[in-house]
Amino acid sequence: MGDIVVIGAGQAAASLVARLRGKGHEGAITVIGAESEPPYQRPPLSKAYLLGEMDKDRLFLRPRSFYDDQRITLLLGEPAVSVDTTARHVIAAGREIAYDDLVFCTGSTPRTLPEAIGGRLEGVCVVRGIADVDAMRPRFTPGARVLIVGGGYIGLEAAAVAAKLGLKVTLVEMADRILQRVAAPQTSDWFRALHVAHGVDLREGVGLGRLTGSDGRVTAADLTDGSTLPVDFVIVGVGILPETALAEASGIAIENGIRTDEMGRTSAPNVWAAGDCASFPHEGRQMRLESVGNAIDQAEAVADNLMGAAAPYVPKPWFWSDQYDVKLQIAGLNTGYDQVVVRAGGDGPVSHWYYRAGQLIALDAMNDPRAFMVGKRLIEAGKSADPVVVGDAGADLKALLRA
Structure with missing residues (x-):
């Protein structure tokens, strides 16, 4: 087989390249990542890492020596800027990188609040990467007032950490109940009781109207129930979006993510996709699964198909969340x-x-x-x-x- 370039340096990319070498691929492998860190775990960011219970080095999926030993080139801190699917090359780090096969493992990006409602004020945070958590960690001091926007798993995990560290936590969920999109009312009820028992001011059916600030820094939140809360900082946990911009600019079909067939191939020849960014056919529709399990399994399936397995990907969905x-x-x-x-x-x-x-x-x-x-x-x-x-x-x- 020839040279393989992977765009994205997260869980899917790490699983893919390890599988390729494990299956005997001898060609060059290059991984291009926008972040300066090698592939790392994201789930602990909003839990053990934020709590200070996990060191940064323990987040890394493999030591840097693994990539050297396996002849895997990491180009980090420089995002890929263009892809030519006809000439089969990627522009990244100021140079042209040729490929025989290309895999998008670009993951996802967090939804943010519009600037018009204060979303760009200093102190408005998201939880996605190491840099995000490093920036917000100093704010987690006992007595600090934090507003969490969004009652999904990311928001609830952040609320649990904040409450555990002694912050004054208010969580607002615009839907009728927390976890409405992903769980039954029974599960929502169970986690509502858990958070209330830990002192979280949990408000369902209440949205964020706008954030206001002083000297460019957030200081208050106007809610849709007419109340105004003084806040020291805000955590936005209102979901993620598949990172498809580069693929779309390259002329690759997008449908609920980068559209793939059951093997992981995109609409462009010799271009594949796996992980949060990729949608695959399942029960008559293009499905995306936002989970570590899917990132690993789908990436390994794509690696196998790159090696000639020709085996459709069959998802086995599983997820987890740690709270208190x-x-x-x-x-x-x-x-x-x-x-x-x-x-x-x-x-x-x-x-x-x-x-x-x-x-x-x-x-x-x-x-x-x-x-x-x-x-x-x-x-x-x-x-x-x-x-x-x-x-x-x-x-x-x-x-x-x-x-």
């Missing part, structure tokens, strides 16, 4: 669910099992790794589970795997 002393583990996709079964409850492990037309399709497990393991295996095998058995806290879940 709770580990939430999610398996499957709950799209179109019509029944939710709650197992156990109280102060112990609890899990919420999603069904569609009697078929188990997903579950949320809170401090319940056993339920997660069983549910994940059932879902991946295309099996279901009797809702009556699932709802019986005394029933042996592992018996479901033998049914």
Whole structure:
């Protein structure tokens, strides 16, 4: 095989290049990343790293020596600026880099607030990269007043860290409930109670009207319920967007991300995509999965196909979130669910099992790794589970795997 260039230096890129070398690819491999750091984990940024429980070096997926040993060239701190899919070269770091195959692993970027409502004031933060967290970490001092905009997992994780460090936390979610886009009301209720118990002022059905400031720095927030809050800083957690600008400028088809076929190929010859930036066909539509698991699995599938496997990518969705002393583990996709079964409850492990037309399709497990393991295996095998058995806290879940 020939030379491979990877644009993007995150989880998908790291998984792809390691897989290529592991499978025996001998050609040159070049990874181009806009950030100055080698590929690193992003999930701990809003949790252990922000809390100071994880050093920066522990974020890196591989030591720099790995890339040297594997003859993988890292071009960091210089984003790719153009791609010519006809001549097959990339312009980056002031030079032309030829490729035989190109892979977009450009990931995603956080949504930001419009400048018209104060989104560019100093003290308005997002959580995406190491530099973002390094910049906001000094603000996490006991008694500081933080407004978190968005009640998804990023917002809730940031709220948990802030509350744990003794900040005064207000979280606003414009939708009727937190986690509305991704979870059942039962899961929303469970996490609402968790955050309220930790002192978070959680306001649902309330949006941000505008931010105001003094000397260019945010000092207050006007909310849509008519209230005004004094704030020391703001964390925006209102979702992410696939990073597709370079691919689109190169004439590559975009559909809910960089559109790929089931093998990971884009509309341009010898150009592939994997991770948050890529959409792939699934159940009659182009789907994107924003998760570490998908970034790894899809990137490895693309690497295998670059090596000639010709194997369609079959997603096995799983996700997680850490908040306070709770580990939430999610398996499957709950799209179109019509029944939710709650197992156990109280102060112990609890899990919420999603069904569609009697078929188990997903579950949320809170401090319940056993339920997660069983549910994940059932879902991946295309099996279901009797809702009556699932709802019986005394029933042996592992018996479901033998049914």
